[in-house]
Amino acid sequence: MQTSKITRIAVVALVLLFLVLSVISCSTHVHTHAPAPSGKKIPPGQAKKMNGDQSAKAYAPGQQKKR
DSSP states (O other), X not given: OHHHHHHHHHHHHHHHHHHHXXXXXXXXXXXXXXXXXXXXXXXXXXXXXXXXXXXXXXXXXXXXXXX
């Protein structure tokens, strides 16, 4: 009788530990609109959207004058 009571307590404790670890390990990810890393270029359409312009022509590499 004593062994089955200890076993039952151990099983309940393990289930509770599993549930607590499952809840603690949950996480959420928030995606923000961050600027592109310095090494990568963003597409002209995305640059247009970020700046609120009507045309992407000014951001396209073939449309920019060389100095």
